[in-house]
Amino acid sequence: MTFDEAQQSVDEWIRTIGVRYFSELTNLALLMEEVGEFSRLVARKYGDQSFKKGEDPEGIPKELGDILFVLVCLANQMGISLEEAFRKTLEKNTNRDKERHKNNPKLGGSESPT
Incomplete structure (x- = not known):
């Protein structure tokens, strides 16, 4: 399924x-x-906290789906094409970071820290 x-x-x-x-405003909340x-759920699965009784350790995909649903609602209400917005963000990130991450020693790159 595409964003559109x-x-x-x-x-x-x-x-x-x-x-x-x-x-x-309600959708933002x-x-x-x-x-x-x-x-x-991420803090419990990947962090130092343990799951509480009744919490679903496999609930992360459901929560991502819920986030995406509300985000799509907001985009629809504001007349924003998520496909276009995402395409522009990918272009911006590519132009800004095309060398930066490769050269970041914290990510295994070759640039020395400043």
């Missing part, structure tokens, strides 16, 4: 099942909530 297809699918879901979009849930 995802945006169309979410919009269709909102119009047929969700009734209407929540406000942008929901996005932060979902990122927090994702962060909690």
Whole structure:
């Protein structure tokens, strides 16, 4: 599924099942909530914390899906093409970092730290 297809699918879901979009501010709060849930699971799986009773150690993909859904809602509400936004970000990062990471000794590159 492309970003454009995802945006169309979410919009269709909102119009047929969700009734209407929540406000942008509500969706921003929901996005932060979902990122927090994702962060909690990552901290427990990859960090020093252990899982609490009832937490799903395999819940990370679900949380990423929740984050993506709300992010798509926000993009739709703001008239932003995620495909175009992502393409531009990839171009920007490529132009900015094409040599930087290869030369970073912290990443195994050859540039000496300053």
